[in-house]
Amino acid sequence: MAPEVDLGERLRGLPSGSAVALKLDPREYADHYFAVLNATLRDVGSETDAHTIYLTVTNPAAFVWTLAQALDVPPDRISFVDAISHIMMNYANPLPNATYVESPRALEEIMLRIEYLLRRFPHPREIVVIDSVNSLAIHNPPGLLSEFFHILLNNLKSRQVLTLVLETSEEETTGIEQMLNLVVDETIDVGRLGR
Amino acid sequence: MELPPVTPPATPPTTPAADGLLPPATVLDRCVVGIEGLDSILEGGIPRGNMVLVAGSVGTGKTTLCLEFLVRGAERGERSLFLSVTEASSKLMQNLSTFEFFHKDLVEQGSLVFVDLPKAYDRLGLGREELTNEEIGIVLRTIRDLVRSLGIRRLVLDSLTSVCYRIRREEQIRDFMLRLGQELNEAGCTSLLVSEIGPTPGRYSLHGVEEAIVDGVILLSNSHRMGDILRILQVIKMRGTAHSHAQFVIQLTPIGLLMAPHLKGGQEGGT
Numbered sequence: 001m002a003p004e005v006d007l008g009e010r011l012r013g014l015p016s017g018s019a020v021a022l023k024l025d026p027r028e029y030a031d032h033y034f035a036v037l038n039a040t041l042r043d044v045g046s047e048t049d050a051h052t053i054y055l056t057v058t059n060p061a062a063f064v065w066t067l068a069q070a071l072d073v074p075p076d077r078i079s080f081v082d083a084i085s086h087i088m089m090n091y092a093n094p095l096p097n098a099t100y101v102e103s104p105r106a107l108e109e110i111m112l113r114i115e116y117l118l119r120r121f122p123h124p125r126e127i128v129v130i131d132s133v134n135s136l137a138i139h140n141p142p143g144l145l146s147e148f149f150h151i152l153l154n155n156l157k158s159r160q161v162l163t164l165v166l167e168t169s170e171e172e173t174t175g176i177e178q179m180l181n182l183v184v185d186e187t188i189d190v191g192r193l194g195r
Numbered sequence: 196m197e198l199p200p201v202t203p204p205a206t207p208p209t210t211p212a213a214d215g216l217l218p219p220a221t222v223l224d225r226c227v228v229g230i231e232g233l234d235s236i237l238e239g240g241i242p243r244g245n246m247v248l249v250a251g252s253v254g255t256g257k258t259t260l261c262l263e264f265l266v267r268g269a270e271r272g273e274r275s276l277f278l279s280v281t282e283a284s285s286k287l288m289q290n291l292s293t294f295e296f297f298h299k300d301l302v303e304q305g306s307l308v309f310v311d312l313p314k315a316y317d318r319l320g321l322g323r324e325e326l327t328n329e330e331i332g333i334v335l336r337t338i339r340d341l342v343r344s345l346g347i348r349r350l351v352l353d354s355l356t357s358v359c360y361r362i363r364r365e366e367q368i369r370d371f372m373l374r375l376g377q378e379l380n381e382a383g384c385t386s387l388l389v390s391e392i393g394p395t396p397g398r399y400s401l402h403g404v405e406e407a408i409v410d411g412v413i414l415l416s417n418s419h420r421m422g423d424i425l426r427i428l429q430v431i432k433m434r435g436t437a438h439s440h441a442q443f444v445i446q447l448t449p450i451g452l453l454m455a456p457h458l459k460g461g462q463e464g465g466t
Binding site: 102103105106107108109111112113115116119120141143144145146147148151 | 420421423425444445446448449450453454455456457458459460
């Protein structure tokens, strides 16, 4: 079974309020990344009244939006919090369905933008995708990042929001994995699906 | 303009303490600010009739917070008054129109009232740079009469600092504030007084006397983290309230002021 089919089923079966880490293998990053987008944006996101808030720190929102369009995701079903375009000086053509944070270090501002979008566009089924913990870790010290995930994920859980955290796995268990294990309910290794 | 009747302030009820261990506590009537995070910090809002200093340096969001307080109040049927000293009302309303929570109807219906204090000074003949005791009395009576005649339940004075520029002696400022606080409290009017502060830490007003007299102080400031600036809100004092002293990062959004905990990353002073 293809990873994206299996992943879509797994994600659809998750109760609201779950927080899940999705582990991507860096050696098959492109395949895994597309499988994750397919499963999150199309399979889960296509549910009736679902709305996805996509926090992007790895790639600019414009890039992810291009992929989402290829998956036929309607613009009113996805909003972006883009925390990377500003520091990449790539802010000339902002997307109408994106809000831009000046820096991936502005963790509180990221929380507030997610809060804003949750209030501004209330939907019965909200999904927050964090892409990715590794990119956030490049810009933030571990203590701050742990506190950020602890507060954000608990807040989203209490509001019955499904949270998916993208993580690129390493050969050995890292501090990032240990930190994520404390705050997520489950870790899905995308590379092991469908085998 | 036909004005709706004024609702008298509610009598504080008493309830037994939730855990049953402490003696019954008086539950203060709260003026719900309408900003979710702030109301949560303040046990439901500012005690009705309290006079609160909103202190901060330039560009920290003082005026916007105060405007939201008034708009949210007007929406709840509490007539609200903005006394502007530094900025023309027309300009303020222009700024307000960028917020989704503001509806022009509130002004047109008289639920939200703007008064330019400098214009009132001119009409009252208070042209001198330094106000005498008698003139200070005239200013107080003007504010009192506005509050009483319009049935104002929420008031913002922006800014107290500008008013105090014309009241030079500390004892006069003390007297002005004591009398203002008393008048507003008797009218059941909850007020926010905007106070500019300099870079000196630990001071929330220009003269120092202001912060001692008010019932509460909400501090707005900027914090730096690795070169980035964060806007911070912190409740320094609020009489009659077991409030949080924690710092919160704020953001002024079209749907109103939003708050998130200020992350410290395990460090006492933040990063």
